[in-house]
Amino acid sequence: MNPTSLSRLLARANLRLIRFAVLVAAASLMVSGLILIRDNASRQLALVARTVGYTVEPGVVFGDREAVLEGVRSVADSPAVDRVEVIDPAGRVLARWHRGGTAVHAMLCDPLNPLLWPEAAVREVKRGGATLAVVHVHGDIGGQLRYLLIGGAISLVCLALTVIASRFVADRLGHEVIDPVENLAAELARIRTSGDLSQRLSGSTVAELDQAASEVNRLLAELQRLRERLPAHAASRRSAGEDEEGHDNA
Amino acid sequence: MRTGRNLARQALALAMASQLAAESGAARAAPASDAAVARMVASFVEFTRWPERRGVVRLCIAGTADKAGALGPMRLSDGRPIERKVLQPAALANGQCDVAYFGTMPAASLRAATTALRGKGVLTIAENDPQCRSQAMFCLVYPASGVSFRLNIDAVSRSGLRVDPRVLRIGEGEAGQ
Numbered sequence: 001m002n003p004t005s006l007s008r009l010l011a012r013a014n015l016r017l018i019r020f021a022v023l024v025a026a027a028s029l030m031v032s033g034l035i036l037i038r039d040n041a042s043r044q045l046a047l048v049a050r051t052v053g054y055t056v057e058p059g060v061v062f063g064d065r066e067a068v069l070e071g072v073r074s075v076a077d078s079p080a081v082d083r084v085e086v087i088d089p090a091g092r093v094l095a096r097w098h099r100g101g102t103a104v105h106a107m108l109c110d111p112l113n114p115l116l117w118p119e120a121a122v123r124e125v126k127r128g129g130a131t132l133a134v135v136h137v138h139g140d141i142g143g144q145l146r147y148l149l150i151g152g153a154i155s156l157v158c159l160a161l162t163v164i165a166s167r168f169v170a171d172r173l174g175h176e177v178i179d180p181v182e183n184l185a186a187e188l189a190r191i192r193t194s195g196d197l198s199q200r201l202s203g204s205t206v207a208e209l210d211q212a213a214s215e216v217n218r219l220l221a222e223l224q225r226l227r228e229r230l231p232a233h234a235a236s237r238r239s240a241g242e243d244e245e246g247h248d249n250a
Numbered sequence: 251m252r253t254g255r256n257l258a259r260q261a262l263a264l265a266m267a268s269q270l271a272a273e274s275g276a277a278r279a280a281p282a283s284d285a286a287v288a289r290m291v292a293s294f295v296e297f298t299r300w301p302e303r304r305g306v307v308r309l310c311i312a313g314t315a316d317k318a319g320a321l322g323p324m325r326l327s328d329g330r331p332i333e334r335k336v337l338q339p340a341a342l343a344n345g346q347c348d349v350a351y352f353g354t355m356p357a358a359s360l361r362a363a364t365t366a367l368r369g370k371g372v373l374t375i376a377e378n379d380p381q382c383r384s385q386a387m388f389c390l391v392y393p394a395s396g397v398s399f400r401l402n403i404d405a406v407s408r409s410g411l412r413v414d415p416r417v418l419r420i421g422e423g424e425a426g427q
Contacts, residue, residue, distance in 0.1 A: 058416045061327075062293045063286075064398070067420045127296065128327025 011170035026155035049123035049137040069095040082140035197224040288320035297414040312339040315353030339363040360384040371410040
């Protein structure tokens with residue numbers, strides 16, 4: 001198995017870390033944003049229901065369905081609202097308004113609206129304590145879908161930018177860390193092949209590598225001293241051996 | 251022979267269908283019922299505020315009122331009753347009325363009556379003045395769909411009463427001055 005280079009290991013680890021961080025940040029932002037938007041939309045629906053109830057009250061009292069519908073239309077025409085119904089206590093629909101939209105909007109939102117907005121915002125139209133009608137305002141998921149699409153696109157762009165940035169960081173890391181390591185390895189190889197133990201490693205800009213080079217230099221110095229002492233020791237051993245042979249012959 | 255009978259039957263059915271359609275059309279275009287007018291008048295009262303709130307709303311009828319049959323004892327949503335009186339137009343301005351409902355009467359008399367009530371805190375309603383030239387605050391009109399009204403903003407502003415502005419949306423545009 002070929003060992004992987006340090007620069008590649010670092011680049012890979014860097015990329016994974018950045019990708020994970022960006023995805024977690026994007027997901028948490030999207031989820032928190034969606035919760036926030038839904039909460040705001042829910043308040044907006046309640047406000048629309050209240051305003052519709054106030055606006056249509058005279059129309060309900062006068063029994064004028066056109067005025068009721070006109071009142072609903074004037075207030076409820078908002079992207080957060082899908083449809084509004086005004087129903088009298090007997091269950092008769094006094095006005096029903098649907099915002100409508102493009103075919104794509106209908107295809108995407110109509111099946112999802114009941115899931116996100118299972119219950120309508122409800123407001124009773126009361127006069128003198130008696131309920132004259134009930135306003136039902138159903139929400140539209142279009143706003144949330146737009147947020148998801150825009151948020152998703154921004155997350156992807158951020159991810160692409162961070163991948164490019166991680167490549168840049170990996171190159172810089174290689175320049176500042178990997179090059180000194182490779183230099184150290186090259187100098188060691190040169191000393192080994194030359195057999196010249198008087199050579200020393202040059203210092204490094206990386207503190208850990210500089211310390212390692214100092215230790216290797218001390219080791220080289222010891223090896224050099226050993227080698228210098230080795231011929232004298234060998235000669236003395238040789239002369240001592242010859243003396244012993246002379247005694248034996250004598 | 252049989253074909254001739256079938257044709258005759260079909261012609262008869264067609265005639266009956268035409269008659270039914272004509273009758274239903276006539277029903278749609280029928281004049282507004284007294285109940286619808288009463289509901290309209292009660293609604294005017296509902297959305298009007300008097301400077302002093304009374305426990306009973308006094309409704310005075312003057313002139314020949316053809317559609318006031320249901321303007322009998324009624325109750326507002328807050329429980330206050332509406333009491334009906336029939337008065338001569340000249341007696342309307344003596345403080346006995348909160349609401350003046352004018353039936354058919356000469357234009358000059360109608361105009362004089364509304365002028366006399368101006369600023370006295372009396373809600374004025376004209377039954378038969380579709381152009382609203384009488385300076386009544388509300389003038390009933392009778393479209394095919396039933397009953398509606400015109401609002402005379404000038405008369406409202408001079409009446410001394412406060413009419414809920416939301417009622418403006420309901421009427422058939424501002425009446426001519």
